[in-house]
Amino acid sequence: MTNREIAAALEEVADLLEFQGANPFRVRAYRNGAQKVKDAPKSLLTIVGDSGAEALTAIDGVGKDLAEKIAELATSGTLAMLDELRAEVPASVMALMRVPGMGPKKAATLHKELGVQSLDQLRAACEAGEVQKLKGFGKKTEETILAGIEHAAKAGERVRWADADAIVQRLLAHMDGVEAIKRREPAGSYRRGKETVGDLDLLVDVGATMDAKTVATVMDRFGEFEGVAEVIARGDTKMSIRLDSGLQIDLRCVPSESFGAALQYFTGSKEHNVEVRGRAKARGLKVSEWGVFNTADDTRIAGDTEEEVYAAIGLPCFPPELRENRQEFAAAEAGELPRLIELSDLRGDLHMHTSATDGRGTLREMVAAARQRGLEYIAITDHSKRVTMAHGLDADRLRAQWKEIDLVNEELQAEGAEFVVLKGIECDILEAGPMDLPDDVLAEADWVIASLHYGQNQPRAKIMERLLGAVAHPSVSIVAHPTGRLIGKRASYDVEVNELIAACVEHGKLLELNANPMRLDLDDVNCAAAKAAGVPIVISSDAHSTEGLDVLRYGVLQARRAGLEQWDVFNTRRFNFWEADKASGLFPRASVAWRNKPVTEKIAYFLARHRAALTKGDNKAAAFCKQDIGYSIGWLVEQSFKKDKVTWPNVWIDGGWYTNLTIGKDRWTAEGWLVAVQGQEKWRLAPFVGQFQLSETTVSPYKIDIGLRPSAFEKHDEWSIPYTRDASRDEALRKALADRENWPTHFAG
Numbered sequence: 001m002t003n004r005e006i007a008a009a010l011e012e013v014a015d016l017l018e019f020q021g022a023n024p025f026r027v028r029a030y031r032n033g034a035q036k037v038k039d040a041p042k043s044l045l046t047i048v049g050d051s052g053a054e055a056l057t058a059i060d061g062v063g064k065d066l067a068e069k070i071a072e073l074a075t076s077g078t079l080a081m082l083d084e085l086r087a088e089v090p091a092s093v094m095a096l097m098r099v100p101g102m103g104p105k106k107a108a109t110l111h112k113e114l115g116v117q118s119l120d121q122l123r124a125a126c127e128a129g130e131v132q133k134l135k136g137f138g139k140k141t142e143e144t145i146l147a148g149i150e151h152a153a154k155a156g157e158r159v160r161w162a163d164a165d166a167i168v169q170r171l172l173a174h175m176d177g178v179e180a181i182k183r184r185e186p187a188g189s190y191r192r193g194k195e196t197v198g199d200l201d202l203l204v205d206v207g208a209t210m211d212a213k214t215v216a217t218v219m220d221r222f223g224e225f226e227g228v229a230e231v232i233a234r235g236d237t238k239m240s241i242r243l244d245s246g247l248q249i250d251l252r253c254v255p256s257e258s259f260g261a262a263l264q265y266f267t268g269s270k271e272h273n274v275e276v277r278g279r280a281k282a283r284g285l286k287v288s289e290w291g292v293f294n295t296a297d298d299t300r301i302a303g304d305t306e307e308e309v310y311a312a313i314g315l316p317c318f319p320p321e322l323r324e325n326r327q328e329f330a331a332a333e334a335g336e337l338p339r340l341i342e343l344s345d346l347r348g349d350l351h352m353h354t355s356a357t358d359g360r361g362t363l364r365e366m367v368a369a370a371r372q373r374g375l376e377y378i379a380i381t382d383h384s385k386r387v388t389m390a391h392g393l394d395a396d397r398l399r400a401q402w403k404e405i406d407l408v409n410e411e412l413q414a415e416g417a418e419f420v421v422l423k424g425i426e427c428d429i430l431e432a433g434p435m436d437l438p439d440d441v442l443a444e445a446d447w448v449i450a451s452l453h454y455g456q457n458q459p460r461a462k463i464m465e466r467l468l469g470a471v472a473h474p475s476v477s478i479v480a481h482p483t484g485r486l487i488g489k490r491a492s493y494d495v496e497v498n499e500l501i502a503a504c505v506e507h508g509k510l511l512e513l514n515a516n517p518m519r520l521d522l523d524d525v526n527c528a529a530a531k532a533a534g535v536p537i538v539i540s541s542d543a544h545s546t547e548g549l550d551v552l553r554y555g556v557l558q559a560r561r562a563g564l565e566q567w568d569v570f571n572t573r574r575f576n577f578w579e580a581d582k583a584s585g586l587f588p589r590a591s592v593a594w595r596n597k598p599v600t601e602k603i604a605y606f607l608a609r610h611r612a613a614l615t616k617g618d619n620k621a622a623a624f625c626k627q628d629i630g631y632s633i634g635w636l637v638e639q640s641f642k643k644d645k646v647t648w649p650n651v652w653i654d655g656g657w658y659t660n661l662t663i664g665k666d667r668w669t670a671e672g673w674l675v676a677v678q679g680q681e682k683w684r685l686a687p688f689v690g691q692f693q694l695s696e697t698t699v700s701p702y703k704i705d706i707g708l709r710p711s712a713f714e715k716h717d718e719w720s721i722p723y724t725r726d727a728s729r730d731e732a733l734r735k736a737l738a739d740r741e742n743w744p745t746h747f748a749g
């Protein structure tokens with residue numbers, strides 16, 4: 001079991017004990033234990049495996065008894081004590097505790113005093129006004145419970161994707177013990193990356209024929225998976241089991257020739273497959289889990305792989321995350337299927353906590369962990385003082401932390417590391433509206449996250465007033481976990497996301513996709529709306545420990561479901577490029593050092609660094625600086641499009657690709673290409689030439705020429721920022737793009 005699963009089990013023990021009215025100290029011991037397990041930087045299973053259960057007592061707050069329970073969970077995946085407790089409390093009563101604001105104690109009171117056994121009975125009791133008469137409840141509580149019931153009922157028995165994934169990984173490892181298995185793939189909503197999963201599907205390729213002996217071996221192995229509570233059914237090709245946790249897993253054995261068809265079929269979604277079948281029918285084809293067939297003579301034309309199945313119907317093999325029959329078919333027809341973001345695209349993480357507040361890792365530990373994971377920059381964003389529970393930072397403590405960050409950055413620079421730590425803060429938006437820290441403090445920050453942690457039950461008008469006020473605040477960069485929902489636990493506060501997005505457009509602010517698997521906030525639909533409006537998303541870990549940095553992948557998965565591409569996500573940018581964005585005022589500023597600098601000064605800075613590097617004979621650093629200059633120039637070109645709101649659907653203009661940089665004594669020239677990116681491909685769109693005059697510290701004045709075609713340079717004598725387009729040039733570029741098949745040069749990647 002993973003630490004997270006162990007913690008969840010201990011948490012459940014605490015809930016059940018509390019429900020039963022057990023000794024509060026005992027309850028607290030399990031709750032604390034759960035917290036310690038969640039925060040533990042190392043896999044407890046590994047610790048137990050290496051050094052035995054005894055070693056766990058080294059963890060502060062874990063005694064001998066708890067250590068044994070943890071070891072039992074870690075190694076066997078079950079806990080006898082938990083099973084006993086579960087048997088004593090009916091599952092329908094457990095569901096009561098999922099109602100927001102309820103908790104085990106209140107659930108127990110309702111159970112004892114009113115005999116409430118299920119959500120339906122609870123609803124009836126609330127509606128009859130019986131709940132408010134109970135001691136410690138009141139009218140307000142009754143209303144909150146009533147509102148929460150619907151949410152709890154909806155959350156049902158679905159498990160969060162991250163938890164499902166832990167089970168899937170173990171299941172795959174378990175099944176890989178069977179040699180006869182050719183291919184195996186989990187399907188269903190798990191494969192589509194849905195934030196919660198109802199049950200799991202596993203497809204197994206058992207070879208060319210459905211050999212009964214092979215199938216039996218596979219099924220026997222499946223039945224031996226850890227934590228199987230019951231075998232629901234076992235047939236010729238299909239078998240279903242239920243785990244102790246209540247999760248159902250379906251196994252399907254298929255012959256090789258049908259594996260792709262089955263994978264397509266069982267991945268879904270239902271809505272997507274209805275469309276697929278309709279399109280097949282129009283072509284005289286029939287699609288089933290066994291393959292693609294000619295309707296006329298029933299001959300099979302595809303089925304071995306998914307690619308083949310889709311290709312037979314004239315469709316691209318859609319990434320599973322997009323298969324919801326939202327826009328994927330229209331996008332495919334237009335040749336505009338997005339190139340979805342990948343985890344490796346992320347270069348920075350802009351939301352994390354340290355031991356200065358409620359995080360577990362020190363500043364330096366977080367830096368080391370982020371570097372280890374290949375990130376290029378991070379923002380340290382501890383809580384502000386309103387979050388008393390987390391010992392939030394006041395202005396003095398925050399400034400002290402920033403001093404430490406300065407020191408760390410100096411050290412990083414001294415060792416030649418290309419890594420930057422930003423001075424950030426997760427500043428609360430107070431219940432009354434204002435930010436939790438004075439303006440002058442926020443103005444000093446590199447990166448200000450605005451968060452709404454308190455007063456979440458306020459009416460929509462008030463919530464929106466607070467959020468929109470934060471977005472309009474000049475120092476705020478981004479709104480974190482914008483809806484405040486906790487999947488399956490807490491509904492979002494009353495927020496009008498579209499209004500929030502509109503405000504971000506107006507003020508050039510960003511929105512977070514919090515990657516914590518409990519949050520995934522914004523969700524896929526809202527992220528897609530943000531993308532459509534042109535608001536960049538930042539995928540952040542909100543890590544409270546070094547291990548916490550690893551949740552970014554869940555955020556990326558959600559982003560993929562939203563159809564986000566690399567350039568829709570802000571923290572995929574190289575830090576320097578990102579800095580240029582910031583200095584323009586297009587995006588919120590990043591660092592103090594770069595604040596308010598025009599891009600020409602940035603170029604001058606890189607140029608000076610380039611010169612120094614050459615003097616030192618450091619070719620690597622020189623090349624890096626050259627690249628930065630290229631990026632800055634590219635950025636200028638790109639901005640000219642954005643400023644004039646010149647956009648082509650699904651085409652990204654990237655001027656950052658340059659071919660040549662000639663640096664003279666008092667003048668230099670950059671030659672590059674305006675690049676159009678669409679889907680998987682890049683095209684050279686038009687060449688540009690930038691000429692720059694040098695003085696000691698600045699580059700000025702300069703001009704940039706953009707040609708339309710390699711053969712059609714347009715020369716300008718004077719060209720100053722901001723670059724203003726004229727309509728004819730614009731039209732010509734549009735035409736050039738439409739005419740791209742005829743371009744003389746073409747490159748991919």
Ligand SMILES: [Zn+2]
Pocket residue numbers: 426451453480481
């Ligand atoms: Zn927060």
Ligand SMILES: [Zn+2]
Pocket residue numbers: 351352353426542
């Ligand atoms: Zn946070």
